[in-house]
Amino acid sequence: MTKHWSIKLGRFAGIDVFIHWTFWIIIGWIFLLHFNAGNGIEAGIRGILFILALFLCVVLHEFGHALTARRYGITTRDITLYPIGGVASLESMPDKPAQELAVAVAGPLVNAGIAVIIAVYLGISGQFPGLRASALENGSLEIPFVFGLFVANTVLFVFNLIPAFPMDGGRILRALLSFRLDKVLATQIAAGIGQSLAILFVFLGFFFNFWLVFIGLFVYLGAAREAAFEKTKALLAGLRVKDALMHKFTVLNPDDTLGRAVDSLLDSQETHFLITEENEPVGVLSRNEIIKGLSERGRDAPVSLFMQRDFVIVGMDMKLQELLQKIAPGEQDLAVVIEGGSLVGLIDRQNVEERLLINEALKQRRGDPAPHR
Numbered sequence: 034m035t036k037h038w039s040i041k042l043g044r045f046a047g048i049d050v051f052i053h054w055t056f057w058i059i060i061g062w063i064f065l066l067h068f069n070a071g072n073g074i075e076a077g078i079r080g081i082l083f084i085l086a087l088f089l090c091v092v093l094h095e096f097g098h099a100l101t102a103r104r105y106g107i108t109t110r111d112i113t114l115y116p117i118g119g120v121a122s123l124e125s126m127p128d129k130p131a132q133e134l135a136v137a138v139a140g141p142l143v144n145a146g147i148a149v150i151i152a153v154y155l156g157i158s159g160q161f162p163g164l165r166a167s168a169l170e171n172g173s174l175e176i177p178f179v180f181g182l183f184v185a186n187t188v189l190f191v192f193n194l195i196p197a198f199p200m201d202g203g204r205i206l207r208a209l210l211s212f213r214l215d216k217v218l219a220t221q222i223a224a225g226i227g228q229s230l231a232i233l234f235v236f237l238g239f240f241f242n243f244w245l246v247f248i249g250l251f252v253y254l255g256a257a258r259e260a261a262f263e264k265t266k267a268l269l270a271g272l273r274v275k276d277a278l279m280h281k282f283t284v285l286n287p288d289d290t291l292g293r294a295v296d297s298l299l300d301s302q303e304t305h306f307l308i309t310e311e312n313e314p315v316g317v318l319s320r321n322e323i324i325k326g327l328s329e330r331g332r333d334a335p336v337s338l339f340m341q342r343d344f345v346i347v348g349m350d351m352k353l354q355e356l357l358q359k360i361a362p363g364e365q366d367l368a369v370v371i372e373g374g375s376l377v378g379l380i381d382r383q384n385v386e387e388r389l390l391i392n393e394a395l396k397q398r399r400g401d402p403a404p405h406r
């Protein structure tokens with residue numbers, strides 16, 4: 034089974050785990066690296082086993098997030114492994130700062146736990162003191178497997194705690210700030226701190242370790258993107274379909290002609306029309322379909338020939354965050370709002386954006402941290 038070029042590894046604790054195809058490039062690369070270094074096939078296989086073990090740790094990290102989120106009633110769509118790490122697609126993040134903090138911290142804590150367990154094992158079996166000597170003797174980069182996993186988990190723990198947005202540390206910082214501040218403001222401050230840190234990394238990287246330059250650039254770009262995304266999400270928090278829907282809209286009958294749809298299109302700001310039959314919605318017609326219909330069949334063709342028959346139906350109380358996941362651009366442009374079995378309105382992305390603009394304007398005017406909840 035595949036999903037977005039990913040192969041399903043299996044289903045654990047009710048969550049599908051996928052592996053992205055690019056991951057195999059890393060596997061092949063590691064093998065070739067060892068093989069070309071003249072270490073032979075055995076070393077190549079050992080290298081691959083190490084990467085697999087490392088990615089198992091990454092999967093466990095993601096399960097740390099997912100299973101903690103589940104305790105707060107948030108489901109995880111899936112966990113996908115990419116060469117740069119894992120991504121757990123949580124349906125949403127908890128609104129309460131304490132819960133968000135717990136979800137964000139859970140991932141890095143898993144790696145800390147693994148590192149501690151390995152350290153205890155190495156300590157008990159007396160392998161720690163011998164490590165440095167053996168590395169020097171061999172004079173190679175080859176480090177013992179288990180010790181390597183210890184180092185890797187420690188790095189994962191520390192790296193993820195960097196307080197900048199693509200990392201869990203960014204979320205942790207934001208959650209801590211939102212105990213005292215409004216979520217949008219907390220997001221902006223957290224993103225700002227993350228980006229300043231990124232600039233510092235790039236700067237230090239030129240003097241000390243060039244890797245820091247890459248990490249800094251990665252963090253900088255990630256922080257900007259996440260900040261914009263998180264800001265929208267924070268603005269949307271608490272808003273529902275009933276806060277943004279259109280009550281006034283043009284309704285067409287299936288037998289109405291495209292000509293009539295064109296007149297409505299030119300007469301109003303609307304770009305989508307609802308088609309109903311005996312007050313029941315039966316389809317939606319977008320501007321693109323009207324244009325397509327006109328070029329194929331002319332003004333007199335009925336709208337029923339070109340309308341989309343499968344459309345999204347939502348209730349008044351659905352969260353706008355959830356709605357935006359249903360009306361992805363290019364697929365479904367709008368949703369039909371039905372309450373108590375009857376049609377109450379339409380909603381599209383533009384309505385949601387307008388609502389956000391209005392809320393922001395009101396907020397600036399009133400200095401009110403959370404209008405319209």
Ligand SMILES: [Zn+2]
Binds near residue numbers: 095098140193
């Ligand atoms: Zn994480």
